[in-house]
Amino acid sequence: MIDDIELMRLHVDALFTRDANGRLRCVNEPGDKPAPRMFLGRTTDGHVLRTRFDVSDALRAEAAALIEAEPARAPLSQQPHCGEALQALLARHAPVQRVWSGPAYCIDASVLAEPPNAVRITAANEHLMAAFPDWRAEVAFRQPFFVVVEAERAVALCCSVRITAEAHEAGVETLPESRGRGHASQAVAAWARAVATVGALPLYSTSTDNGASQGVARRLGMRRFGVDFHVS
Numbered sequence: 001m002i003d004d005i006e007l008m009r010l011h012v013d014a015l016f017t018r019d020a021n022g023r024l025r026c027v028n029e030p031g032d033k034p035a036p037r038m039f040l041g042r043t044t045d046g047h048v049l050r051t052r053f054d055v056s057d058a059l060r061a062e063a064a065a066l067i068e069a070e071p072a073r074a075p076l077s078q079q080p081h082c083g084e085a086l087q088a089l090l091a092r093h094a095p096v097q098r099v100w101s102g103p104a105y106c107i108d109a110s111v112l113a114e115p116p117n118a119v120r121i122t123a124a125n126e127h128l129m130a131a132f133p134d135w136r137a138e139v140a141f142r143q144p145f146f147v148v149v150e151a152e153r154a155v156a157l158c159c160s161v162r163i164t165a166e167a168h169e170a171g172v173e174t175l176p177e178s179r180g181r182g183h184a185s186q187a188v189a190a191w192a193r194a195v196a197t198v199g200a201l202p203l204y205s206t207s208t209d210n211g212a213s214q215g216v217a218r219r220l221g222m223r224r225f226g227v228d229f230h231v232s
Contacts, residue, residue, distance in 0.1 A: 155183055
């Protein structure tokens with residue numbers, strides 16, 4: 001079994017691209033959106049720190065010192081004890097624009113049954129995506145891409161939004177009128193099974209305040225391996 005800190009390393013490598021020195025550059029998807037200035041991945045096995053290429057070595061060293069003192073066994077449901085200090089540190093570099101945190105999970109696809117209502121989307125059946133026009137344009141490079149269909153249209157979807165050879169990160173959406181009926185769980189299960197067949201790990205992360213998304217993780221028995229903390 002892969003330990004939690006190695007899962008966290010695979011997770012951050014899927015989320016963001018890096019330069020030759022291992023510093024974060026962009027979000028790992030088309031458009032080259034800048035990565036956060038700092039990513040802290042906390043696990044009970046230890047912590048993973050990444051900083052963006054434009055954060056100085058001195059600031060990175062100070063951040064690493066703060067994180068070194070972070071209790072490894074602190075409850076992962078909480079923000080890091082050093083969170084405010086990290087924000088104050090990065091504010092010396094530039095004003096803090098955004099702080100984000102949330103749990104990260106790995107899915108064991110081998111225990112998931114094949115969902116009865118999930119359909120893989122390809123060029124041949126993109127018409128099912130009429131209710132998701134923005135996603136429809138991205139089907140080709142978000143594979144595997146699965147939806148749950150009702151009345152000849154997709155009502156929930158799950159696809160690969162960040163991809164490496166080792167891991168895929170899930171992107172999930174359900175139509176507002178179709179939420180709370182288990183459709184997202186079916187789409188995620190179908191997607192995870194497909195990702196596993198290509199030899200990659202299906203990973204899933206969400207924000208601290210997204211209870212519905214965390215509910216999907218519970219229903220599918222996902223393994224929470226850590227908590228993300230981003231500062232932009």
